[in-house]
Amino acid sequence: MAGKATSAGGEFLAGCRDEAPLLLGVIPFGMIYGIAALAAGVPAWIAQLASAVVFAGAAQLVIVQMLAAGAGALPIALTSGLLNLRHVLYSASMAEYVRHLPRRWRLLLAYLLTDEAYAVAVLRYQRHAADTAQPDDGADLRHWYFFGAGFTLWAGWQLSTAAGLLFGATIPAEWELDFAVPLTFIALLTLLLRERAGRAAALVAGLGALAFADLPYKLGLVAAILLGLLAGVWTGHRLERVERRSAV
Amino acid sequence: MSTPALLALLVVVGILTFLYRYAMIGFFARHELPGWLHALCRHIAPASFAALTASALFVHGGDVQFAFDTPRPWAALAAVIVAWRTRNVLATIAAGMATLYLLKFLIF
CATH class of the missing domain: 1.10.287 (Helix Hairpins)
Structure with missing residues (x-):
């Protein structure tokens, strides 16, 4: 975890560093998503675009799984819309820490508010006040830490999606790598x-x-x-x- | 699904997801989350993943089929056992895929 960072850049880098270990778990997801998207017949550029526009791993896997099963647009939108509702909880939990920020910051941090960025950033905010990395003028720079954590996860997600799309195009269907998606659901369900x-x-x-x-x-x-x-x-x-x- | 329909779907889901994330730090930054919504949100993930898993394993083209003469249900069972014992996502996926390949190679 971060020590004392007293500048915006220091906070940003500390956020990047603390988020990095979580990429170990995220990169395989991104690759499975890319491979499964191709298997479901999604054009590669749309699959990559979805990682930027939707930017929610579980929902993207659900969309791909339902497309492969021949689901219609409305059930897919309703199911992924329901699944993503949990982000309202993260938003509510973060509100007390970021509500003082200018709107452009809140828009940016909302876009980056994923499961994994939330998990890291909320710990930074909850750490004891004595360790809050406030420089002498008293300015709170922890939103830069949140930004660093969120940005690291974003970059990891985009790159692993791209890797899955590149890799997936060369894998024969007999490998049945699309089966990794329900296996992922089983693993997440057991944890929950x-x-x-x-x-x-x-x-x-x-x-x-x-x-x-x-x-x-x-x-x-x-x-x-x-x-x-x-x-x-x-x-x-x-x-x-x-x-x-x-x-x- | 046609490419324009798919694009429209993704944009709708993307906007919806962003609105969820912005809701309590933007629109309702000075409000508390209602208790009923909080209770509901806690159960969304287990309900969604259970429905999707059951559907992926046992629903084929609108019909329920318990195809125990194919390797996938057995590979899923191995994954459930490993998930239960290890609580490790990567180990679960690896165990499920390994069982699938083993069964395809040996039996089915």
């Missing part, structure tokens, strides 16, 4: 199933995806996710009520 309400959400959504499989354009996925959300919220409420009762 820590609480009971989340497990209920996943179970109902998974069964729902099978129950509604025959809905056109993969709209069944949207229905399944919405049902899963309801199940998760309902289970959370029930558990809270049980806890409160046993506490009395």
